[in-house]
Ligand SMILES: Nc1ncnc2c1ncn2[C@@H]1O[C@H](COP(=O)(O)OP(=O)(O)OP(=O)(O)O)[C@@H](O)[C@H]1O
């Protein structure tokens with residue numbers, strides 16, 4: 238096996254809180270192979286963004302990595318100094334965020350910003366070559382008339398166009414790792430389809446690996462080879478995309494899939510997971526999902542002992558004491574059956 | 580309770596007049612343009628379309644927050660007066676997308692729900708408790724502030740408040756869009772249960788076609804202020820006939836249809852201040868011809884009864900939408916053009 242592009246092992250992150258530290262990422266382990274897309278899904282607040290910020294060394298000052306490690310192409314980067322990280326970011330490791338305005342400078346021309354990103358990592362390149370590369374990149378992501386467009390400012394671009402410009406900037410130095418946090422959430426579906434298409438084309442050309450964070454199960458289903466489902470700061474299940482949808486083994490994944498409305502199933506009540514996701518300051522003991530779980534609600538083991546992310550074969554991993562039982566029951570739980578809540 | 584028509588819109592329009600800078604030039608933005616439809620009592624009409632197409636504006640006109648610039652609204656066959664009577668106002672209520680912004684953070688939950696009753700009369704603590712119970716919130720929770728509730732619970736509270744005055748119609752403007760799927764399912768189920776129990780009628784605004792399919796009998800698809808397709812879900816969503824409906828259905832990611840090919844529309848949404856001539860969709864349409872630039876297509880019925888505004892309307896089964904791409908791909912391959920780029924709109928064969 239080749240060295241993974243990215244690997245986290247038992248990564249844990251805490252925020253400082255008035256009543257002591259709050260652990261929002263709790264022993265997260267995953268690997269990303271060369272050329273692979275790993276989808277990271279989970280409800281709002283489940284720790285997806287914080288996991289990625291920790292990977293990139295961009296945690297806010299109130300947060301810190303309390304244990305575990307992060308490796309990029311085999312090298313530890315959680316302990317690397319800021320200079321080394323800066324060289325990585327925008328070079329071999331690039332990011333795409335939900336809101337392009339957070340990464341685009343409103344007072345600089347689009348072309349200038351992309352040129353800066355290139356110059357920073359390739360100091361030897363002349364101005365002419367950089368300018369040509371900027372136009373090439375904008376053309377690559379489907380910005381029409383890239384030459385003229387490169388002289389415009391971000392506000393002169395539509396939302397979808399800005400997202401393309403940000404992708405152009407992210408791929409400027411042919412990164413080995415793309416980290417995309419909800420890259421199309423703010424866009425309409427038809428524009429989202431355009432942007433995802435562009436991203437896939439570009440990835441096919443550069444061979445970059447990608448971690449794609451989204452709460453849209455449909456989007457990861459179509460893009461990722463493997464999917465990690467997060468719940469309350471932990472990975473509940475990690476498996477090849479087909480397996481997540483065909484043979485889910487964690488009760489939370491099963492509940493999520495069951496609650497998903499479909500264009501085909503109509504007229505019935507949707508299945509739904511009862512209750513609310515937990516507050517990270519009061520994460521339930523044992524399995525964090527047990528109060529809402531149709532299997533674990535009344536089982537003492539689920540309330541007392543934290544399940545580890547364990548292998549089920551075929552590259553499937555689930556953190557559930559009763560994964561086999563869950564898997565066997567999944568067929569009847571989807572599309573209906575998982576505790577219909579009022 | 581269901582059957583009779585409860586709400587009817589006739590040629591409803593809302594145009595915003597925008598003055599540009601200090602000059603005299605004024606421009607007309609047709610946010611809602613000649614919209615007509617009817618919703619039977621106890622049923623749901625889903626309203627879908629991309630950002631800025633006029634969904635919220637239509638909702639705001641219906642609920643009386645802004646005045647229409649043309650057309651009529653009829654409730655139970657009676658025209659709603661421009662200056663709404665108190666009864667007319669209480670009959671149509673609205674629930675918004677953002678459960679964080681729509682509740683006053685300083686009021687307890689009990690007060691939030693009590694407010695419309697205090698203003699219109701009929702407040703009793705028991706009535707408020709019953710309203711909260713109806714949406715699955717315990718009466719004791721009424722003492723707490725909105726900040727202490729999660730997004731899904733706040734949306735329940737917003738629904739309880741909207742129900743306080745016994746409305747007949749709820750306009751739900753992206754009411755479940757901000758919620759996580761498992762919570763969204765809880766709220767969708769609650770809405771359906773309420774509809775069954777008290778015969779409510781809904782206008783359900785959303786950009787999620789699957790959710791719309793679950794809750795609506797009919798669906799209206801809007802583009803740049805106009806309805807481009809409207810009819811029963813079983814027609815418009817299962818065998819869409821307008822190219823825009825076809826593209827929306829094809830573009831929406833669906834984990835149950837992985838690996839399929841999809842129609843990727845060219846270009847951006849047009850500027851609403853400077854809409855294309857003829858058919859407003861033509862600049863992004865994969866079927867457009869010269870005729871589309873000249874003639875505005877009228878919203879006209881197909882043999883099955885649903886209405887479509889397209890010169891080349893043709894119902895295509897949802898599972899076979901990708902086949903629409905085949906001739907298109909061939910044409911663009913012949914011309915050496917990659918299909919997903921801005922190019923294929925220039926030359927529809
Ligand atoms: N700056 C911060 N200070 C304190 N807590 C934070 C901060 N940022 C995030 N958190 C907490 O960390 C947890 C994980 O947040 P994170 O942003 O990673 O969630 P997410 O999965 O990305 O959610 P979403 O889908 O809403 O983006 C949440 O409980 C959140 O409240």
Ligand SMILES: Nc1ncnc2c1ncn2[C@@H]1O[C@H](COP(=O)(O)OP(=O)(O)OP(=O)(O)O)[C@@H](O)[C@H]1O
Nearest residue numbers: 595608610628629630631632633634635636637851
């Ligand atoms: N008060 C106003 N003055 C001028 N233009 C307005 C006003 N309100 C809305 N518009 C314009 O009317 C059009 C329709 O807006 P509307 O908010 O109804 O869209 P929408 O379909 O609800 O979009 P979204 O999905 O983003 O909520 C947009 O072009 C918008 O900019």
Ligand code: SF4
Nearest residue numbers: 524527530533539557
């Ligand atoms: S460990 Fe127990 S509570 Fe947790 S998901 Fe599995 S069965 Fe449910």
Ligand SMILES: [Mg+2]
Nearest residue numbers: 285286287418
């Ligand atoms: Mg996030």
Ligand SMILES: [Mg+2]
Nearest residue numbers: 634635636752
């Ligand atoms: Mg709106």
